[in-house]
Amino acid sequence: MNALRRSTAPNWLQRLSLRARLVAGFVCAIFVLLTVAGAFVYWRVEYAFDRALDTELAKATATIVPLVNAEGSVTSPDQADATGVGWQLLTADGSLIASGGRLAGHDPVPADDLTGAPRTVEVGSMLSISPDQVRLRVTPVRGKYLVVVVDRARRDEALRELLAQLVIAGGGTLLVASIVGDLLARGALRPVERYRARASDIAAGATKLRLEVPDHRDDEVTRLGHTLNEMLTSLDAAMEHERHFVSDASHELRTPVTVIAGRIDQARRKARTAAYYEHLLDELSIDAQRLVRLTESLLSLSGPVDDREGSSDVLAQVAATADAHLAAGNAALRITSPTEPVLADVSAAVLDRIVTNLVTNAVVHGAQPIEIHLDATPDLVILQVIDDGPGMTPDLLARATDRFARGEHARTRPGAGLGLALIAQLVTAAGGELRLCYTGDHASFGTSHDQLACTHDARMTVSVLLPRTQ
Numbered sequence: 001m002n003a004l005r006r007s008t009a010p011n012w013l014q015r016l017s018l019r020a021r022l023v024a025g026f027v028c029a030i031f032v033l034l035t036v037a038g039a040f041v042y043w044r045v046e047y048a049f050d051r052a053l054d055t056e057l058a059k060a061t062a063t064i065v066p067l068v069n070a071e072g073s074v075t076s077p078d079q080a081d082a083t084g085v086g087w088q089l090l091t092a093d094g095s096l097i098a099s100g101g102r103l104a105g106h107d108p109v110p111a112d113d114l115t116g117a118p119r120t121v122e123v124g125s126m127l128s129i130s131p132d133q134v135r136l137r138v139t140p141v142r143g144k145y146l147v148v149v150v151d152r153a154r155r156d157e158a159l160r161e162l163l164a165q166l167v168i169a170g171g172g173t174l175l176v177a178s179i180v181g182d183l184l185a186r187g188a189l190r191p192v193e194r195y196r197a198r199a200s201d202i203a204a205g206a207t208k209l210r211l212e213v214p215d216h217r218d219d220e221v222t223r224l225g226h227t228l229n230e231m232l233t234s235l236d237a238a239m240e241h242e243r244h245f246v247s248d249a250s251h252e253l254r255t256p257v258t259v260i261a262g263r264i265d266q267a268r269r270k271a272r273t274a275a276y277y278e279h280l281l282d283e284l285s286i287d288a289q290r291l292v293r294l295t296e297s298l299l300s301l302s303g304p305v306d307d308r309e310g311s312s313d314v315l316a317q318v319a320a321t322a323d324a325h326l327a328a329g330n331a332a333l334r335i336t337s338p339t340e341p342v343l344a345d346v347s348a349a350v351l352d353r354i355v356t357n358l359v360t361n362a363v364v365h366g367a368q369p370i371e372i373h374l375d376a377t378p379d380l381v382i383l384q385v386i387d388d389g390p391g392m393t394p395d396l397l398a399r400a401t402d403r404f405a406r407g408e409h410a411r412t413r414p415g416a417g418l419g420l421a422l423i424a425q426l427v428t429a430a431g432g433e434l435r436l437c438y439t440g441d442h443a444s445f446g447t448s449h450d451q452l453a454c455t456h457d458a459r460m461t462v463s464v465l466l467p468r469t470q
Helices: 002-008 017-067 077-081 154-201 220-268 274-302 314-325 348-365 394-398 408-413 417-430
Strands: 086-088 098-102 119-123 133-140 143-151 334-335 371-376 381-387 434-439 441-446 460-467
Touching: 017 077, 017 133, 017 143, 017 154, 077 098, 119 371, 154 220, 220 274, 314 334, 314 348, 314 371, 348 381, 348 417, 348 434, 348 460, 371 394, 417 441, 417 460
Parallel strands: 334 371
Antiparallel strands: 086 098, 086 143, 119 133, 133 143, 371 381, 381 460, 434 441, 434 460
8 A cells, every 4th residue: 555655646847847848858958968978078078088097008118118127127218308298117926126217216106006907097086286296107118017107187177177168168058958948947937827817717707719729820739729619619519509409408398398287277177077077187197108109209319329330231221111101100201212122331229219110200291192212322322302292491501400490380290399409419429411402492401412412392301411332
């Protein structure tokens, strides 16, 4: 449990503001770059100094080595001193034989420094200031050891000065980078803060507000602003749609509920006969069934669309729906279709709801004869229901798929004006199109397809175009 608490505890970096994290990241990146660049410059300068010292040591060694004779002595100490370096000639055990230059009269170089000759040895630290900062080279000569020494003080002083300048320049650069990074981060996040303030106003209940997005810019923040504005527009439209739906649903439900309540109150006013109550119960049962149908339609319309994948035989579904209406006592429906099965790229449940609502809408609100035409193209299944009913006005065609939208003649008939709304929702979700045509006026809902022309303009035609199973 303790381990879990430690793992879920907020990190100190996460508690910083976004601007602070951006500046910290920017400064850290600059620090790493300056460190790498400074280390490279320091290494190159140090290498150049060391190479110059090694060249001086090599020249002095090349001059003094020939001066060491077979007896192990220096034949010309003056010539050795003329090289300008300090030198010593030592035995194998580190005893001093001869010396000159700055090493004249000095103690011999420790025997440990002679091990592994020829070799170059640094004496003294670069950061300390002392006269013992030298660079020496040990070379074996005729069983002896020649030690050549050059002063390293100027080299170390130059490196200390370089190091100090790099630290000062780096510190100044980091300070400037911090200031610039903070200004850049503040400027980049200023629109986000404006978005936050405006979103706070919207959350507080303000309506019709949008984020202020500049038109002359196109970056990540402005694209975010445009996306949020589009989302707000969609939310406003959805809320307006829901308010309209609730208002219409309340109106449609209020009427049958009021009728039921009125009939019950009327029956309570005085004693009634058993026959009256039986008749009243029959009427209440009809009203209750209407409420049930209306509620079921509303639930179907507001619920999720059954989008399970699959293909279904449209011809078989049309035939089954027509037989059901014939068995219910409705007039026979005339079907024109191909002889072979026509498969649509929708599930059987979705196809059943589409065809049932489509045919029922024509039977309830249309007039005989009612014809069902089924056809197919390489890409589409085309289902048309045609009747001789009163049709729709151009204004009603445009809003026929709105919930509770009904014409004047339909208000005295069963139904709540939800059939076409449900069909449009199912067809659109399946990637199809619902098209309504009457007397030369047309209305289309869903994915538009140009593969259908209405040929029955004088009659009410409801067409459904669905993707065909390939």
